[in-house]
Amino acid sequence: MAKTVETIGKYQVLQRLAQGGMGAVYTARHPTLDRTVIIKKLTLRGSADMRERFRREAQIMMDLRNDAIVDVYDHFREGSSYYIVLEYVEGVSLEELIRQHRYLSEDAALLILREVCRALAYAHERGVVHRDIKPANILISSRGEVKLVDFGIATIHGGEEESALTREGMTLGTPSYMAPEQFQNTRSVDHRADIYSVGVVLYEMVTGKRPYPGTFSPEVISLIQKGRYPRPRKLNPQVSLFTARMIGKMLKPLPARRFADLNQVIRRINRRLGLRPHGRTDSLVEACLEGEVLRVRPRRRGRVIAAAGLVAVGLLALVVAGGLHRGLHREFFQADAWGALDVTARVRRTGLEAEDIFLRGTLFKDDGDGIPALEEGALRFSAQAVEETPQYFLFRAERRHLPPGSYRAKIEAGTALWWHSFEVPPLREGPRHLAADFLDLPELPLEVTFDVRDRESGRRLTDEAEIFLFLENRRLPWSEEAAARLRSGRVYRFQFRLPGYREQLFSLAIGPEQARLHLQVHLEPLKESP
Structure with a gap:
């Protein structure tokens, strides 16, 4: 019978959680902190690379101090084994959570994703790339805390030690969650490989499925490289366009077309859920997973009917107000006295995201003399994600209603300037379309x-x-x-x-x-x- 382990170093062992050929995992009691900890054991019968990775995992995690990353308390050698002492998280992994619920509500998924992104953004700012983001490496405590674990194959981007551990052409990671470039050469990937894996995790949280099978076959790798996967809204129609578009952006096969960093994802989620930039979400995650955000208080039928009537009146008022704001009354009732102007702009992709591109437009009255700018003549552009291509971003301005006549438009994109003279016809002849192209933006030496x-x-x-x-x-x-x-x-x-x-x-x-x-x-x- 195998001898029961009672102590490891100064730690009193409570329970063995797992045992394998290379080591074991235990819960134990920390003698001075008076708390339960996790002890990971690696025997020296493993390869030299495994021992070095184990040491580097401890080194990397001890340098990362973030509330969304599991803490490492200690690293030591005893006898023929190495040990890492980690924070104990009482809860479940995201993998178990998805298995229990099949898929999560969108709010819960976005809250969890925000915390994972916070952990990774912190690591990326310090040059650390995780390279193995998956639900099994994301823990959720009973208090709603989200913690990232297992930096076993993480790398310090550009670090000299990595070249010895990850040789050219070597593939490391979990295939279902790996970015296309990670299949080719794990050593050369940067933080954008983690961004791709985060997209896979979000896809799985809201659909209950992974975008690709977990096999290493040439057929699956080809699908991953081409970005061919079932769209999440086909698997779960309740997935919003916001989340579907964010998944699509993160799962772009080309790294340059993904988000430049995860802070961009965090900002989008904050705006979507109305969160403060540095606010804690533990209680929200806990409540969301318990279903509290989905509960509706029952009301008596009379009150429901009355409320429905008020809502209908309110919606009608909103529709009328919105139509007036957009000038739709002119299109229906004043088609001879007014014209409509639609303006789009295509801007060549560089390394910037659409929200970082400077784009400004102004309308002028072409009176043949002073060419005055129109009152409220500014054009407000917004990016059209569904119409963008690998070559350019497409921006569209709100439709403008103008009296028929001669006008000029001035549109600026970075260092480029576009002027156009045009006529606006009456609405009964149809709207006037202007299309500004900035596909050859000059690049300046920096x-x-x-x-x-x-x-x-x-x-x-x-x-x-x-x-x-x-x-x-x-x-x-x-x-x-x-x-x-x-x-x-x-x-x-x-x-x-x-x-x-x-x-x-x-x-x-x-x-x-x-x-x-x-x-x-x-x-x-x-x-x-x-």
Whole structure:
């Protein structure tokens, strides 16, 4: 009979949760914190690569201090085994939760996703790419806390140690959740591979299924590379267009077409759910999973009918008010006295997201003299995600109602300017359409200067600090050659390192019209352990 383990180091073992050929997992009691912890054990009978990955998992997680990432308390060797001591989360994994409920409500899915994105955005800012995001690695506590775990195959992007552990062409990860580029070469992927995996997790939360089978066959890999999967609204018609579009953006086969970073996803979810940027969502997650947000208080039939009548009157008032606001009364009743103008703009894709593109339009009355701008002549554009292509974004302005006559339009996109003279006919002849194209936006050379200082003393550190530029999935030391490759209208990432200081990582969207960047960085000194 195998000997029962009573203690591991200074920890009193409570229960063995799992046992395998390479090690085991236990719950134990921390002697000074007086709390339950998880102990992961790796025996030295494993390969050297496994031992090094185990050590690096502990190192990476001990450097990550975030409330949405499981804490690591200790790492040590005893006898012929290595151990990691982690925070114990009383609850279930997202994988178990989906299995129990088949799929989650959209609100619950977005709340959970927000916390996962917060954890990953924090890790990405420190150069850490997880590479194995899946429901089994997301824990949800009984209090509604969401925690990311298992950085066993994570990498510090551009780190020198990674080249020894992940060789060129090696594939690591869970196939169902892997980005297309991860199948080709796990070593070269960056944070956008995690963004893809997050999209798969959201898809599974709201449909109960994964977009692709979990096999490694050439047929499945081909589907993943082409982005061919059942659309989530076909599997679950209750999925909103908002969530479906966000999934589609994250699951783009080309990394450059996904979100540039997960902070963009967090901002969208905050706006959708009315959340504060740094607000806690534990109680909301807990309530949502318990179904509280779905409960409707029963009301007596008379009150329901009366309320329905009030709602109908309210909706009618909204329809009328909305129609007046959009000028629809003119289209129905004043078709000879008014004309309609529709304006679209196509803007070439660079590295920016649609919301980061500067686009402004103004209408003028062509009176043959002073060409005055119209009162309230500004054109308000919004991106049309369903009509965009790999080559360009499409923006559409709200329809404008104008008296028939001669006009001019001025539209600016970055450094490019578009003028057009046109006639607006009466509405009975149909609306006037204008289409502005900015498909050949000029790229300006980008001049970059740095000012690196000690956060506490203000001492200048620019000449001492190591500065790196991430370009085409490669980390390059800052040099004149690297600087000469920078152009406006792109997204660039810079890393600043200096022994004795906490490293800093910046991801910056540069507008097409911006030709100079001055980056001031304050490095925080590392505190010595007491």
